[in-house]
Amino acid sequence: DSGVTQTPKHLITATGQRVTLRCSPRSGDLSVYWYQQSLDQGLQFLIQYYNGEERAKGNILERFSAQQFPDLHSELNLSSLELGDSALYFCASSVGWGDIQYFGAGTRLSVL
Amino acid sequence: GDSVTQMEGPVTLSEEAFLTINCTYTATGYPSLFWYVQYPGEGLQLLLKATKADDKGSNKGFEATYRKETTSFHLEKGSVQVSDSAVYFCAQDLTNTGNQFYFGTGTSLTVIP
Numbered sequence: 001d002s003g004v005t006q007t008p009k010h011l012i013t014a015t016g017q018r019v020t021l022r023c024s025p026r027s028g029d030l031s032v033y034w035y036q037q038s039l040d041q042g043l044q045f046l047i048q049y050y051n052g053e054e055r056a057k058g059n060i061l062e063r064f065s066a067q068q069f070p071d072l073h074s075e076l077n078l079s080s081l082e083l084g085d086s087a088l089y090f091c092a093s094s095v096g097w098g099d100i101q102y103f104g105a106g107t108r109l110s111v112l
Numbered sequence: 113g114d115s116v117t118q119m120e121g122p123v124t125l126s127e128e129a130f131l132t133i134n135c136t137y138t139a140t141g142y143p144s145l146f147w148y149v150q151y152p153g154e155g156l157q158l159l160l161k162a163t164k165a166d167d168k169g170s171n172k173g174f175e176a177t178y179r180k181e182t183t184s185f186h187l188e189k190g191s192v193q194v195s196d197s198a199v200y201f202c203a204q205d206l207t208n209t210g211n212q213f214y215f216g217t218g219t220s221l222t223v224i225p
Contacts, residue, residue, distance in 0.1 A: 035215075042216075042218060043215040043217075056213070058213070092156075100146075103157065
């Protein structure tokens, strides 16, 4: 158990819908990272937050947004969903940046 | 641009064989380098890391050396076990410069008895 909790484990929704994925980092970790893992794109870094502020941005679509709350949990919002958004979404946390990341078990999103 | 390139898989080895998975990075500066492993149905776990040139990361019999001159961080293990079957990801961390965290495409390893 990495100590990083992601909910829900599975999500099935329809195209055009909006979903929210939630991540609780390990106790004491200030950084949260979001990744998308799909068969055709591999593992893609989406975004990183550190202590509530956006720290680094990767290949995150404009339809996607994230935030980190004062209690350090984070949410990834995916809107106007398309079939191609079906993927595993991982959250990871670390103490700071440049540190070891601990990954959650992921949320599997299926867009039908 | 910055990226990580790793050996394409899948790789199939017999138990006790020697393993090498190549990884090269392209980045200016001095990224931290990592190998992560993903066992079937699980999230990623850190396998080892190195933060500066000539550092050697090691864990569970796996080793990788940060080679600045060849921009490489190849993963090696002298004698693989069936339990090593997993997908291995090389990664470089440039977030300390406000840049991204880059993963390679992953190399699937299957070890047969």
